[in-house]
Amino acid sequence: MTGFDMTKLNLRLPIIQAPMAGVTTPALAAAVSNAGGMGSLGLGAVNAATAATLIKEMQEKTAQPFNVNFFAHDEPRRDPISEQRWLTCLAPLFKTFGSSPPDTLTAPYQNFDNTPDIVSVLLALKPSVVSFHFGLPSHEKITALKQAGIILMATVTCLAEAKKAQENGIDILVAQGIEAGGHRGIFDTTSRDDAYSTAVLTGLLTKNCPLPVIATGGIMDGSAVISALRSGAIAAQLGTAFLGCPETGISATYRQALTSDEAWHTQLTHLVSGRPARIIPNSFSALDCDTSPPPYPIAYDAGKALHHAARQQNNHSFAAHWAGQGAPLCRFLPVHTLMKTLEAEMKSGL
Numbered sequence: 222m223t224g225f226d227m228t229k230l231n232l233r234l235p236i237i238q239a240p241m242a243g244v245t246t247p248a249l250a251a252a253v254s255n256a257g258g259m260g261s262l263g264l265g266a267v268n269a270a271t272a273a274t275l276i277k278e279m280q281e282k283t284a285q286p287f288n289v290n291f292f293a294h295d296e297p298r299r300d301p302i303s304e305q306r307w308l309t310c311l312a313p314l315f316k317t318f319g320s321s322p323p324d325t326l327t328a329p330y331q332n333f334d335n336t337p338d339i340v341s342v343l344l345a346l347k348p349s350v351v352s353f354h355f356g357l358p359s360h361e362k363i364t365a366l367k368q369a370g371i372i373l374m375a376t377v378t379c380l381a382e383a384k385k386a387q388e389n390g391i392d393i394l395v396a397q398g399i400e401a402g403g404h405r406g407i408f409d410t411t412s413r414d415d416a417y418s419t420a421v422l423t424g425l426l427t428k429n430c431p432l433p434v435i436a437t438g439g440i441m442d443g444s445a446v447i448s449a450l451r452s453g454a455i456a457a458q459l460g461t462a463f464l465g466c467p468e469t470g471i472s473a474t475y476r477q478a479l480t481s482d483e484a485w486h487t488q489l490t491h492l493v494s495g496r497p498a499r500i501i502p503n504s505f506s507a508l509d510c511d512t513s514p515p516p517y518p519i520a521y522d523a524g525k526a527l528h529h530a531a532r533q534q535n536n537h538s539f540a541a542h543w544a545g546q547g548a549p550l551c552r553f554l555p556v557h558t559l560m561k562t563l564e565a566e567m568k569s570g571l
């Protein structure tokens with residue numbers, strides 16, 4: 222392993238609460254950091270001003286290290302003809318909700334490299350950790366953040382991505398297995414996806430790459446955290462396990478979905494956003510359409526518009542209830558109690 226100084230993370234417990242855009246709140250993430258783990262804010266879908274407000278709120282709530290996460294996807298290649306074809310495919314669904322598709326699609330948010338002022342915000346506020354999903358930002362931005370003493374992490378799904386992260390100066394790998402909830406962090410969705418489980422990927426990376434590895438995907442309790450450590454991980458990153466905490470920003474229907482029979486059958490679909498993501502099955506994942514969606518995040522604009530149209534009719538069947546395969550093991554506990562429970566389970570599992 223590289224000479225990375227783990228004490229910088231000041232982890233009393235090897236538990237990272239996963240960044241989850243649209244779900245994580247300063248109340249959730251700060252409570253995790255204050256309980257001895259590390260909380261994360263998913264800031265991939267907000268602009269620099271909102272990111273600054275949320276980071277300042279975190280800094281008021283905790284003096285402990287925390288992570289802020291951004292999306293580093295490739296700039297989508299625009300193709301108006303295929304975008305129109307996708308909207309035509311969705312038009313009958315909009316019609317069932319008395320609506321029609323938008324005339325055109327736009328990216329609902331920018332990737333990290335193209336988000337104005339985001340690096341200046343991070344250099345001014347200096348969160349301890351910044352992490353990236355879907356790829357890596359430019360060399361110039363990585364260098365600027367590292368020179369400010371910020372620790373950098375990146376989600377990876379295979380050894381080739383891990384090596385690229387290492388070559389580009391990332392400090393810690395987040396090894397995401399196929400069980401994971403939400404979007405798969407694969408860099409290039411057109412490349413072969415070996416769909417490694419979390420345990421296999423963690424083992425492969427810890428033995429073949431010198432960077433420290435955080436395991437993520439399907440880790441729902443303290444004994445699973447211990448298993449990840451035994452596979453060589455320095456910590457476990459849990460997303461779905463925190464979805465039931467009252468400190469998240471999720472809706473009542475999302476909570477209901479987590480306790481439904483469907484939560485036992487999470488699926489990977491690229492139809493909601495244009496990238497593969499694990500979701501509790503909804504009308505989107507059941508969509509039978511021979512047209513491919515536009516690239517991420519253009520397709521998400523249509524996905525969000527369809528959900529909005531359905532919700533106007535009190536229909537939540539197009540809501541994106543992201544969750545991992547462990548969803549039925551989700552516990553609906555406040556962060557403080559969940560962290561204590563995880564700690565007790567870890568102790569008894571040792």
Ligand SMILES: Cc1cc2nc3c(=O)[nH]c(=O)nc-3n(C[C@H](O)[C@H](O)[C@H](O)COP(=O)(O)O)c2cc1C
Binds near residue numbers: 263462
């Ligand atoms: C609702 C939800 C939203 C997510 N959003 C993000 C995100 O914004 N950035 C990110 O790096 N990972 C995101 N992820 C993936 C997590 O970082 C992590 O890989 C995943 O939650 C691990 O699997 P688990 O849910 O089984 O614990 C999200 C996951 C979920 C469940």
